[in-house]
Amino acid sequence: MAADQAAQVPPSLSAKVVGSFAYLTVKDRMPTILTKVIDTLHRNKDKFLEEYGKEGIEAEKQTIALLSKLRNEMQTDKPVVPLTDGLPDAEIWNRYLQRHRQVEEDQEAVSWFKSPWLYVECYMYRRIQEALWLNPPISDYDVFNEGKTLSFLESQQAVMALCTYLEEVKKKTEELSKKELFLHFKKLLQVSLWGNKCDLSISAGKDNSQKTDAIDSLSSLQPFILVDDSDLMWSTLTSAETQGPPRRLDIVLDNASFELITDLVLADFLVYAGIVREVRFHGKSFPWFVSDVTANDFHWTIKQTMATNHRWISKCGVRWQSYLKEGVWSYHDHPFWTLPHEFCEMAAAAPDLYAALQGSDLVVFKGDLNYRKLTGDRYWDHAVSFGTSLRGFSPAPLCALRTLKANIQVGLQPGRGERLSSVEPDWMSSSKYAVIQFHSSTTPWQQD
């Protein structure tokens, strides 16, 4: 067995390490996000009054009270408590907490700063959902909608440039050689990769829209891609072996607004070039990590592009809508994506989802949170292979497209991580660096 296969499973990142990025997130950024949610509810008070009368005002007041209590629990490092809203997933969350309590002898350790960072950060967003759910009629209000909408509208220049590029490529797709197709694939893949910088949770809600032309900036960003397995992705998508039933690509989405557009453009290119026949998009079933895609965001974004008066954007939007109608594209939001589980637990916790992903020819995971769940958000040595860190999670060939926003990175050449730390201590959390990291347990060239 290779050395790293024998690697013990390291501990989870947590805020108990004072000064760590997890610590700064739980201490500063998460309370800031909560405060912004409370402010958003305050600012929309009149809307609630108009729409629901005094019931709406009462609901807004009660929700704010619950969120203020949540913020206080977090800031005073109280124990994590069970959910009380009786939603279908509440039982799963409470069983997860029970298991966490059993593992930790000392009940003090089941607190915000001492529990695994991945768990408490996911738990915070589920508690925001609980606060709303317990207060109809504002239960399905998306407290992050304003930020996602603004970010989309601020990125319109970049959307124009990207849709124009896509149309130009489409005009000449027929006569492009396989090599030229691969080069366009690499470009659009990197645009989708860097689109992940535009996430509102790292910026704690501050505007983080795409201001520059994404294609033009690719060459200057190239040196910051630490792992580039785009050739392995391309081989997986184009190799004769997968000539079976029509190729299916699954994209586990991350953020809405510009990042979502980059994912739709990449998917459109692959369908148009005849490389894949079906794309399944996976989003979140409720508002999550500030800017993650919900069904409402997904369909609003496509409707918005259709309605734009820019000819290439609206042409893309019309085509994307037709892909959805024809079933070439479909949107899914399994509850598992908004649970705290590491992905190595998916087969046990959500066997239906794991089985569904096994039908894919390639599953692309976008963003930092998905990477943290793929690798379990643990203190892996940087030279441990990506495959080892997946701990058996391998429903299909998969690829992570992630800009680094948390202190976890595997699959680097020995010494690379240490060298980066010596010159740039925040290289893992600045989102300046990125990876295109592939793993397949079946592909002979990719044995870990």
Ligand SMILES: O=P(O)(O)OC[C@H]1O[C@](O)(CO)[C@@H](O)[C@@H]1O
């Ligand atoms: O949208 P992304 O890329 O998943 O980023 C979300 C990440 O941002 C952070 O909030 C910043 O550390 C992480 O907690 C989280 O993993």
Ligand SMILES: [Mn+2]
């Ligand atoms: Mn996100």
